[in-house]
Amino acid sequence: MSQLFWNVLLVAAATLPGVATAGGPSTCQVIAAQMPDRVIFPSDSAYNVAQSSYYAGQARDMQPGCIFMPRTTDEVSRFIKTAGPRNGPDAKFAVRGGGHTLWKGAANIDGGITVDMRLINGTVLNADRSIASLGAGGRFGDVYHSLKPLNLTVLGGRVPSIGVGGFLTSGGMTFLSRRYGFACDSVKGYEVVLASGKVITVTQASYPDLWLALKGGTNNFGIVTRFDVKTYASDGMWYDLVQYNYTESVLQAQATELSRFMKPGAGFDPDAMMGFFFDYAGGQFFLRNALWHTGGVRNPPVYKPFTEIPNFGSSGQLLPVADVVDTFGANIPPSTPRAYQLDWSFINPPAKVYMDLFKIHQDGIKALAAKNIDGIFVEFLTQPQAVIPRGTPSLFGLQTGRTDYVMMLMTAAYANAADDAVVIEGINAIVQAQKKLLRNKGYLIDFVYANYADKSQGVYQSWGFENVAKLRAASRKYDPLGVFQKKVTGGLKVFF
Template structure:
């Protein structure tokens, strides 16, 4: 079949028009080859050596170092590891003007918080603070400056040659930053209150990228808000904390057979220990560990006394209960933490925990609570790898004149706290374990509430994200936390961009 010249001309013209139109729609040649870097790549260009990408061997090492599987199983687009405060400032200045998934971030210190997203993130950037970890003393050794990425095991050992200590975590792997911005229960809690009450100043990078030194006089509202405000106001890079003498601490871990008689004796001993006027000893801190694993129950008492007293009589009601023996001794705080920490697994596949506080009740109430645990936990026994630790301990005694947003009365010695932590093997059991533990705790809290012993306060360091921590501190205190957030982070960077921590809004 033949085609006329006119027809061929029309076809050729159509092709040329289409080609010209396509060329007009295409970007210039230099734009076709230019790559628009994401935030991770931009950080790597501006601060080389600070960014770890998923293809780097260090990425897997960093991810595997989290305590709980919920955090280990997240996948940030990159990990940013600042070496100093200026690096953190440059990070904030970079991400605050970016938008999209790649400008979201989480801040990681010790990486010990259990719930997903507390200190890690999917797709965004995890700011791993662990290289900012120094411990230094001022001239008269009254103040220790702690890098926010440090861990308390290292802090205690740095202070040990000076016969000094600070109020910190009771396990070596507990991170400085998360612990001190969440409150902090310590060996000295009955004598000195919460660890955050002994922070003299904070070095913090605000949402603007500005570096500010926060003290009670320079920024009183922010200083108060940081005593429990976690990551709502910026990234703290240094804590200046008061030091305390370390004459040695009595530490004993006493083990008992699991019987109703032992539980009843523990209930009587703890209720008496917590009763105001019963020879209160501010150096005495302890905890009853009622655990379940492998189909069996275990009962242990951890006894700490910061007065360097061997076999302190304040614990006689506990040590006189028939037991399986102990090996108490007076040691420096650093060595006590090492020994006690050896009883804590370095990591867990999955975990879930809840805490609650209350006014010390009679022994009968404690025994009812122990029975609720004993009767409720076996329903989860067939969950692979299932283990539960149920801890009963005194609450911190906030010292007279101390400013706090926790909603607790100062100088009360009869506040107690319970914590239930479940560990297990598989993500498939997340909801079942959460529901089972929540139901047991609900029954315990209900018992305390009906008898008017339960209080609202939820301790942030141990809390799950569902527990309404800031609501539990009272409306007025929450309003102060929110006002500080509006003032120091008006663009809500740490409310909307930072995934981790508990939010004041």
């Protein structure tokens, strides 16, 4: 770069909004001078629009110095080449896609730069339609609808607003996870901008260590701009949302059928994915089953024991995946003022253990409700864990081919930041009691699923020392200066 060009750039940057450092213009100003119309400052109306699009209030409350919205991989590369070498808090950055992760700092930043990937969002099929190239800033609702006319689908989120980038780099539980594993197991290639600004295409053949690390390693190695994922034929899937009266007998029946459903053996159906929701809102408990089946059949027999539990009626339909996602997603609010979430996994236990877990939940929620927390809603979800196909490389520390792993997830939504401490304490008390029960009975496993986890849960530690070592080795090799460890302050870090 010539000295004349650099001087012109400094003059142009000085006229832009933003706080200049003692040594010259801010990083936001420099980026805006290089790439006009890609940087949004707090004084711009689009800034508040972008901030308000995060799902949880914890993310919306953060205030970046500016928001960078690239449209191409080259623009991401130019950003990294500029921001990477600069020092100071204004050169730190966060990377966001769908903005659905709940905890503060996962995909936004105070004072630095938020790289908002949502304009890199296309879906492009290869010649034989076996691979879909997904822009990292896309949302799965749009991806599914683009593939719907072709009777194709991909392993993706189950709510329309879930972002491609965060979902696929954190694992990804999907409708097809009992047959094909986590969504990251379907990724054949990644387009990645490294800390140097170099753009590489990562496959198992070209960069096997980085390809493996990106299967759950989130933002530790670079900015992924494109995912090349396998497509799957789909003529439709069965979806039913069954609601039940909250009674002890119904809970007992659910516990019995959950244990039966998850028992390994000849009854395993790889097309069957379900979720049991034990929710609390407005002073009452609610029970629901979401029943999904990707085999293209109506009223799949595997769910008959659940639909025979006394309920308020069934409305099951055979629908395209895109329509299932829209229908199921309509049950979830578009945003929440505050939220807190934890997940844990275990080996399928007898029905009695499920009932003990449900009792801990009931008692804990009643104690939490006595705190008079404004707008409190708690969702307690039990669902099958993904089944990683045998022979599939993975860093999660899970036994491949195993069908009896179960995942539980507890999410609290509420109105006011003043209640953060009491909600976190109450939910942790419930979850720790449940995990203690499972541990004492020999069912708890270490694995924590990144997409649902809180930052406090030690996600990478739960995958095992050897797998953490592989993540760290990839970080040192492809980001030797630690740009994505030091400058990207949010997200899960492999050097914890």
